[in-house]
Amino acid sequence: MQIRLSRLLRPVLLASVLVCSAIPLQSPAFAKEQVRIAGLTWPGYGWWQIAKAKNLAPDLDITYQTIEDPFQSFSLMTSGQLEIVSSTAEFAPIGASQNMPVRMFAYGNLSHGIDKIIVRPEIKNAAELKGKKVAVMVGGLPQIMMGIYLEKNGLPFDSVNYVNVIMDQATAAMIGGTVAAAELWEPFSSQTLSAIPGARTVASTADPEWASTGLIADGHFINSNWVKEKRPVALKAIKAMYDAIAWWKKNPKEGNQIIADGLKMSVADVELVLGKDGSGLDAGLYPYTFLQAAQACGVAPGDPPFGQKNGQLFKHYKLTNEWWVKFGVVKALYPPDKAIDCSLLKDLYDSGYRG
Template identity: 25%
Template structure:
């Protein structure tokens, strides 16, 4: 009898051990089985909040293994997404609108920030306002965000694009030209904008805070991926909302994490970020449910077409899809 009880005890202990091993194995497999997701981005401050999300383990918490692909040129970034070498891009709306034609349509699925002072025009001392730019030389790299910023400023001051001499150069070249007096103003973004105005003894005569800006940064993908990786997209957005909440509740921790990864000071990154409106739930509701993004898309198209110097075809087939961010926001609020 005692022998039978002994064997029963051994059997129970063995089953318990095997069960524990199986559970641990399942847990390890779940931890390893993160869904891969590749996202392109450049150095724009608004996108870098995602670096904090990765550093803090927020993506893995949502079941994602996110890889960020760094770009200098935003057309290279969105082109990589459209051609299938990555899943999505952090990219400005006007860049999405100018990407090469392909079988898939570009789809904007989330807004990550809107410029509200980070971009603008620095001018020499003799230029007191945007209205003084008539007949003057102003830098703006055609077919990029800086071109749109210039067009926004001109429209807000009832100046036609052809009434200024736009000089097609990148930021760094524009700064040198402004300092040498070769141009009267330069379309720039921080941290160059204010420091350049100070260096020439002039001032910033326009920023995106002066208007309800069309400089809208988005998460964009291709139409086929909305179907094939819908779950990953939604999880990515949920993680984004976690990160934005962290910006609101513990900004110093977020900025310190990002700054360390970028090799800059926390104060410098905080300064770069302060001129942006965050892509939180309220922002995305306004953009998608409120119709602002569709309106901005049409206005951006009209502005770019008003100045043929941009040199690219402006697509009219961009899809504005708010269903995924709506699903993500519902999941996130219920978490």
């Protein structure tokens, strides 16, 4: 779901984080509360850049570390070195399986056209994929999307050979014919379709059947131990993120520039993902507003967009947990309270906040 050159689970070298101390210029009683956040180089997590740039939480010291391997981020959260991680939503059952103090508190963004399943021209129907190699991000939502697509078309999910490659390699493999199909995100999907005459899209997250499940989605995760100790601070941080989304919707041009500067990306790349008009509908990634995220959590009345239902986040969790059991990523189905905490959005909603 990305320009995700950097949203891939590929080997990376994590730079050391130097924690510098200085003589305080103010009394510790007035020091800002620290909120350490990590995520990928991904425009869909750029709200934290806006929150910081626009000082939407004046009494918080919000920092955002770019860490390209989500498992590294969740490891740091487990050891108490991070408070919030923005990542893809399929990690929730994995965290539950390992008893991590990690809880998904909200849907973040919905892939609405960014992700596609593309087949080579010689593949005339899904049945012809049997026994073939398909490129996906193994252990990620793209693998689940491919598995669902196969089953919807009468093939067992394990009737293909899943090849774990990063996106530029997946595009090369499609062009070279070493894989028959791939789950690709922008800009790689467009590049593949342009480079291979006759290649075609057989599934897109913009299709109503995929959008209604909310399958390919970002999530926001919080350190449950930190919440127990600093719940008011956690609520302020979450509110700042949703205030940033609301601000971006009214100021998309400036907001995209802030995100580009903060994540060291080009504005064009940010616009390719988030769009230019603030609607969330003119590109391929749709950011949930506070109210929509609260509806997805089942703590506010009404249904989220795209045909999703109230409490959709829990349906998503059940779906991903079931698929990870199929793929052998986790061993069992885990209760939602080991993975999800919607009480934070409920507190904000009950306080009268609407984003």
